[in-house]
Amino acid sequence: MSNATYDMAELQKESRMGAIGSETTTREIRRIDISDFENRKAEIADQLWDAAVDVGFFQIANHGIDLSEIRAAFEMAERFFALPDEVKGQYPLKANAGWESRAQVRPSTGTADQKESYQITRTRMEGLYPTEEELPGFKKAMHDFELKSWEVGMKVLSCFALKLGFDEDFFRRAHDMDSSTYQSTLRLLHYYAIPPEMQDKLSLWRAGAHTDFDCLTLLYQRQGQGGLQVLPGKEAENQAWTPIPPEEDLITCNIGDMLMRWSDDKLPSNFHRVKNPLPGEYMGPRYSLAFFCQANTDALIESPTGKYAPITAGDYLKQRIAANFKKGY
Ligand SMILES: O=C(O)CCC(=O)C(=O)O
Numbered sequence: 001m002s003n004a005t006y007d008m009a010e011l012q013k014e015s016r017m018g019a020i021g022s023e024t025t026t027r028e029i030r031r032i033d034i035s036d037f038e039n040r041k042a043e044i045a046d047q048l049w050d051a052a053v054d055v056g057f058f059q060i061a062n063h064g065i066d067l068s069e070i071r072a073a074f075e076m077a078e079r080f081f082a083l084p085d086e087v088k089g090q091y092p093l094k095a096n097a098g099w100e101s102r103a104q105v106r107p108s109t110g111t112a113d114q115k116e117s118y119q120i121t122r123t124r125m126e127g128l129y130p131t132e133e134e135l136p137g138f139k140k141a142m143h144d145f146e147l148k149s150w151e152v153g154m155k156v157l158s159c160f161a162l163k164l165g166f167d168e169d170f171f172r173r174a175h176d177m178d179s180s181t182y183q184s185t186l187r188l189l190h191y192y193a194i195p196p197e198m199q200d201k202l203s204l205w206r207a208g209a210h211t212d213f214d215c216l217t218l219l220y221q222r223q224g225q226g227g228l229q230v231l232p233g234k235e236a237e238n239q240a241w242t243p244i245p246p247e248e249d250l251i252t253c254n255i256g257d258m259l260m261r262w263s264d265d266k267l268p269s270n271f272h273r274v275k276n277p278l279p280g281e282y283m284g285p286r287y288s289l290a291f292f293c294q295a296n297t298d299a300l301i302e303s304p305t306g307k308y309a310p311i312t313a314g315d316y317l318k319q320r321i322a323a324n325f326k327k328g329y
Pocket residue numbers: 187189207212219221228272273274288289290
């Protein structure tokens with residue numbers, strides 16, 4: 001457990017979340033079909049809302065991104081991570097953009113996540129893309145994939161806007177991609193294969209327990225590469241974690257802290273983590289892709305009833321990043 005003390009309520013909660021707990025399958029992660037979105041919006045909004053308030057995590061089907069595009073994005077991510085560390089090290093993480101390896105120390109565990117990640121925040125990528133010689137087609141492929149993810153994210157958020165009584169485009173404006181204040185992030189993740197001598201080290205986490213800082217996360221998982229678990233608020237006391245099965249044609253979505261504030265806690269941002277495989281389970285590498293819908297730096301997060309003091313999304317994110325990364329990020 002980390003010894004640091006944190007000011008924000010979210011961080012105080014997080015610093016108490018390092019226990020192993022248990023796994024339960026009594027809860028279902030709901031799957032919601034969002035096909036024919038424009039015509040079925042009201043019905044879809046109801047289904048998303050019910051799943052979100054209950055578990056905070058849900059999976060969407062028929063989201064409009066072809067499986068072949070998702071697989072191509074994963075292949076590109078794997079090629080990036082296969083570059084030598086000296087190449088990736090030329091593009092170090094700063095302000096949610098660039099590469100890091102074993103640098104994220106979660107307030108919940110006090111240990112570094114057993115992973116490397118590369119973050120694309122469009123407005124902050126100066127000098128941070130590998131060259132075309134190092135990885136041909138990378139930048140374009142990732143930008144295209146980010147744009148598609150953004151579109152899906154904005155659809156889901158438009159449903160939450162309707163349910164919260166905001167206008168339908170409220171979150172679309174708050175995540176305006178054409179603004180210099182845009183700060184949504186596509187994160188490529190590679191959790192390292194577990195070497196034999198480490199296979200019984202339960203104290204290490206691929207990703208320690210945390211809540212996400214954003215409004216909404218879209219997560220792509222690969223078939224057979226499980227390990228993600230969520231702790232719905234109602235189970236927090238007994239630490240019974242629910243696994244979230246990887247299905248490559250579904251997008252796993254979860255509510256983040258920004259939206260929890262923006263909804264006066266109606267939409268819960270729940271703790272989740274990626275566990276190390278247990279003896280007997282697949283010990284190979286795990287890849288995932290996460291798109292974080294983070295409101296633009298100048299968007300003001302105002303809690304409708306004044307439960308939380310207003311804060312810009314820029315200041316909010318800075319504080320959360322500072323608690324997770326060593327100085328300099
Ligand atoms: O890789 C995963 O399955 C989850 C990643 C995650 O929770 C995060 O990066 O915030």
